[in-house]
Amino acid sequence: MKEMQKWLASIRVTLKPVVNDPPGLAIRDALHNLGHEGVKAVRSGKYLQVYLSAADENEARNQIDTMCQRLLANPVIEDYAFDLKTIVEFPSVEA
Numbered sequence: 001m002k003e004m005q006k007w008l009a010s011i012r013v014t015l016k017p018v019v020n021d022p023p024g025l026a027i028r029d030a031l032h033n034l035g036h037e038g039v040k041a042v043r044s045g046k047y048l049q050v051y052l053s054a055a056d057e058n059e060a061r062n063q064i065d066t067m068c069q070r071l072l073a074n075p076v077i078e079d080y081a082f083d084l085k086t087i088v089e090f091p092s093v094e095a
Contacts (some may be wrong), residue, residue, distance in 0.1 A: 002052040004087035007060040011082040013073045037041060048072060051090050060084055 015021050023044040031039045050067065054060035064082055073080040 001054045004055055005060075006087045007052050007054055007057075007084055008087045009048075009050045009052065009060070009064045009082045009084050011048040011064065011068065011072060011080060012041055013047060013068070013080045014047070016077055016079055017076045025059060045078075047081050051087070057084065 015024075021043055024042040027044060028039055031042070046094040050064065052060060052063060054063060062085060064084065068080045068082070069075060
């Protein structure tokens, strides 16, 4: 049996370009009010870190793709992208 590797997926979920982004507009306006007139647009989204075990990179990528398609992103209005890297230890998690 192959030893499982530890992985960290850094996932970015953003609204598709054709979807209105009221929070992004509000952030842009607030930045303008703070004197940052050079800001032309802001698109909001979410950033997630998922720690998982998988036998290899291909399996880890497939798992993350499935998680994003089924739960973490709404494929109708959101796009997602992720980076994957091996890690030595999982972070400690308090229940």
